[in-house]
Amino acid sequence: MTQEMVDKIKNNPKYQxxxxxxxxxxxxxxxxxxxxxYAYILLIAFxxxxxxxxxxxxMTTVGIPVGIAIIVFSFAMTGIYVKRANGExxxxxxxVKKEIEGEMK
Amino acid sequence: xxxxxxxxxxxxxAALLASGDIAGGTKAEQLNIPAIVMFFxxxxxxxxxxxxxxxxxxxxxxxxxxxxxITGTQNGTAIAGDYMSAASFLGITGMVYLKGxxxxxxxIGFLVGWPVILxxxxxxxxxxxxxxxxxxxxxxxxxxxxxxxxALGSLSVVILYLIAQMVGAGKLIEILFxxxxxxxxxxxxxxxxxxxxxxxxxxxxxxxxxxxxxxxAGTTFMSIMVMAKFGFSFEELFTAATKVHSxxxxxxxxxxxxSDPVSxxxxxxxxxxxxxxxxxxxxxxxxxxxxxxxxxxVFVATGLIGYFYVLTFIMGFGAIVLVLGDHSGAGGxxxxxxxATNALKGENNMAAVWLAHxxxxxxxxxxxxxxxxxTILAVVSGLTLAGASAISHDLYANAFAKEGVKVSxxxxxxxxxxxxxxxxxxxxxxxxxxxxxxxxxxVALAFTIAASAxxxxxxxxxxxxxxxxxxxxxxGYIGLISALVLVILGPVxxxxxxxxxxxxxxxxxxxxTGADAAAIAAAxxxxxxxxxxxxxxxxxxxxxxxxxxxxxxxxxTDSSADAARCEAEFxxxxxxxxxxxxxxGAVDH
Numbered sequence: 001m002t003q004e005m006v007d008k009i010k011n012n013p014k015y016q017x018x019x020x021x022x023x024x025x026x027x028x029x030x031x032x033x034x035x036x037x038y039a040y041i042l043l044i045a046f047x048x049x050x051x052x053x054x055x056x057x058x059m060t061t062v063g064i065p066v067g068i069a070i071i072v073f074s075f076a077m078t079g080i081y082v083k084r085a086n087g088e089x090x091x092x093x094x095x096v097k098k099e100i101e102g103e104m105k
Numbered sequence: 106x107x108x109x110x111x112x113x114x115x116x117x118x119a120a121l122l123a124s125g126d127i128a129g130g131t132k133a134e135q136l137n138i139p140a141i142v143m144f145f146x147x148x149x150x151x152x153x154x155x156x157x158x159x160x161x162x163x164x165x166x167x168x169x170x171x172x173x174x175i176t177g178t179q180n181g182t183a184i185a186g187d188y189m190s191a192a193s194f195l196g197i198t199g200m201v202y203l204k205g206x207x208x209x210x211x212x213i214g215f216l217v218g219w220p221v222i223l224x225x226x227x228x229x230x231x232x233x234x235x236x237x238x239x240x241x242x243x244x245x246x247x248x249x250x251x252x253x254x255x256a257l258g259s260l261s262v263v264i265l266y267l268i269a270q271m272v273g274a275g276k277l278i279e280i281l282f283x284x285x286x287x288x289x290x291x292x293x294x295x296x297x298x299x300x301x302x303x304x305x306x307x308x309x310x311x312x313x314x315x316x317x318x319x320x321x322a323g324t325t326f327m328s329i330m331v332m333a334k335f336g337f338s339f340e341e342l343f344t345a346a347t348k349v350h351s352x353x354x355x356x357x358x359x360x361x362x363x364s365d366p367v368s369x370x371x372x373x374x375x376x377x378x379x380x381x382x383x384x385x386x387x388x389x390x391x392x393x394x395x396x397x398x399x400x401x402x403v404f405v406a407t408g409l410i411g412y413f414y415v416l417t418f419i420m421g422f423g424a425i426v427l428v429l430g431d432h433s434g435a436g437g438x439x440x441x442x443x444x445a446t447n448a449l450k451g452e453n454n455m456a457a458v459w460l461a462h463x464x465x466x467x468x469x470x471x472x473x474x475x476x477x478x479x480t481i482l483a484v485v486s487g488l489t490l491a492g493a494s495a496i497s498h499d500l501y502a503n504a505f506a507k508e509g510v511k512v513s514x515x516x517x518x519x520x521x522x523x524x525x526x527x528x529x530x531x532x533x534x535x536x537x538x539x540x541x542x543x544x545x546x547x548v549a550l551a552f553t554i555a556a557s558a559x560x561x562x563x564x565x566x567x568x569x570x571x572x573x574x575x576x577x578x579x580x581g582y583i584g585l586i587s588a589l590v591l592v593i594l595g596p597v598x599x600x601x602x603x604x605x606x607x608x609x610x611x612x613x614x615x616x617x618t619g620a621d622a623a624a625i626a627a628a629x630x631x632x633x634x635x636x637x638x639x640x641x642x643x644x645x646x647x648x649x650x651x652x653x654x655x656x657x658x659x660x661x662t663d664s665s666a667d668a669a670r671c672e673a674e675f676x677x678x679x680x681x682x683x684x685x686x687x688x689x690g691a692v693d694h
Binding site for chain 2: 001003006009010015018019022026027029030033034036037038040041042044045046048049051052054058059060061063064067068070071072074075077078079081082085086090093096097100
């Protein structure tokens with residue numbers, strides 16, 4: 001990649017929009033994931049009795065639905081990201097590529 | 106050539122099985138005919154795939170990445186296959202069986218790394234890399250030093266993970282197929298070398314996909330059978346389990362596995378960031394055509410892995426009730442109980458396998474045994490390919506290539522095949538040496554190293570403009586060495602392996618007093634705790650931040666010309682990372 005092309009792409013407004021919106025989206029989702037997981041881990045470390053509390057009169061503890069929910073949540077998060085990235089972001093990327101190709105000709 | 110080799114393998118394995126029957130005698134169980142038949146069908150099928158793949162594996166790109174033509178869904182299934190290892194299937198089910206809820210904590214830790222991989226590194230890897238993750242870390246840094254570091258990190262993880270798989274394979278085959286442990290380990294080693302050396306990534310991927318489908322089908326059936334026995338009520342399953350288990354209601358809560366806060370957080374860091382540093386997993390992102398397919402891979406993989414972990418939880422509890430709580434053996438005890446060792450036959454990791462028998466009889470036991478064996482074969486193949494790539498692509502073709510001389514593709518591929526053979530021999534050796542270790546913890550150790558040595562350098566090379574070669578190299582080695590040292594000084598290696606003799610003496614002394622099983626276990630735990638220099642099984646909480654700090658410190662204090670060059674080249678790297686421009690087709694660094 002030539003320096004000229006690097007500068008062109010870097011200064012392309014659509015490219016800037018793509019990079020900033022995708023990275024803020026990715027970081028937001030990452031932080032949510034980290035918060036959810038470490039909240040769970042810290043709960044295990046400092047207050048295991050919360051997860052060990054029985055739900056109602058049976059044997060099932062709070063920790064069981066919480067654990068299963070984290071698994072389902074993780075999958076849902078990947079779905080949310082892939083949907084937006086493979087749709088909106090990839091469309092934007094296509095436009096960026098088209099503009100750059102036009103400029104380089 | 107391949108046909109000959111194929112028939113030779115079949116003959117050799119048949120001979121091994123036959124000799125195991127005689128030599129096994131009292132040690133191994135009787136021959137399991139349905140399991141052997143199903144296993145041979147699997148081996149024959151996968152060797153045919155290898156034959157087909159071998160004809161299509163002509164270039165280095167074919168060998169390392171299956172030509173980049175795997176779809177996102179296929180790759181996601183193969184990633185799930187790589188991840189649903191014997192350690193997951195047998196180890197996690199065994200852990201749920203042994204400790205209840207704690208098994209779920211492990212499962213969640215193994216899973217939550219995936220969304221983060223998707224958000225942070227999957228498409229970046231696809232856009233920047235070619236064959237190995239070192240292609241990414243070495244993109245703008247000095248090739249030689251970075252690749253040596255990456256290769257050492259990869260090989261350490263590969264060898265540790267291989268140990269876990271080989272030990273699982275040996276024990277499983279010894280019990281299920283009536284073959285001696287050593288022969289079983291050799292058989293696995295020979296087959297994995299055959300898949301990888303001849304069929305490369307294409308064969309490895311398809312072996313992985315087939316095995317993932319078989320494993321998911323088998324475990325789904327097993328879970329449905331378990332739930333059917335309890336009227337599809339979790340409450341009834343849990344109630345029955347707490348009645349049978351010696352820990353009683355404690356199995357429903359977080360327990361002794363992660364006993365203190367530091368251990369819990371450290372486990373979380375190791376599992377989450379370790380996943381993002383596993384070379385055989387990272388390599389899979391180079392088999393797809395573009396970023397879109399790379400993302401789709403993670404989506405499919407996360408769904409399948411998450412589903413599988415829910416099943417292991419059901420199976421673990423099912424095993425407590427139906428395996429531990431079985432009464433059909435002599436004297437009304439469980440038929441799966443070994444009265445000589447006063448433990449489950451084949452120890453706790455066999456819980457899933459005996460559950461298969463309890464819910465589906467001999468034929469289903471045979472099926473699950475064959476699937477478990479297939480699982481091990483598929484995972485060790487992926488690991489072997491990653492290890493061989495580190496040797497041939499990172500070390501031979503790049504780090505140690507003469508200045509200005511380009512290593513020919515033929516030469517690189519032939520080196521990768523020798524490397525495959527070498528890793529096979531090492532895996533067999535370590536598999537035999539580590540026979541008695543808990544396989545779930547060995548995997549956790551591999552994760553610690555992946556999280557401390559591979560992940561920080563990879564992450565910083567993608568995102569941090571001011572990263573310099575010096576920072577990456579020193580930080581990476583500090584991560585690697587601190588992980589290794591802390592693990593060696595920790596309870597598993599230091600107390601249970603290095604001080605195995607005094608541990609045994611301490612336990613025997615308590616046994617001699619006529620103490621019960623609980624007192625003996627407590628004495629053992631106490632000895633391990635007292636002997637270990639570092640009391641944590643997962644030292645990632647120390648080694649990962651240490652690596653990041655070292656990378657930062659040695660980069661910002663680096664004022665060399667090379668540091669300025671690395672920074673100047675970041676913009677071009679970042680554009681390729683963001684857009685994939687330049688990543689398609691033949692790419693040379």
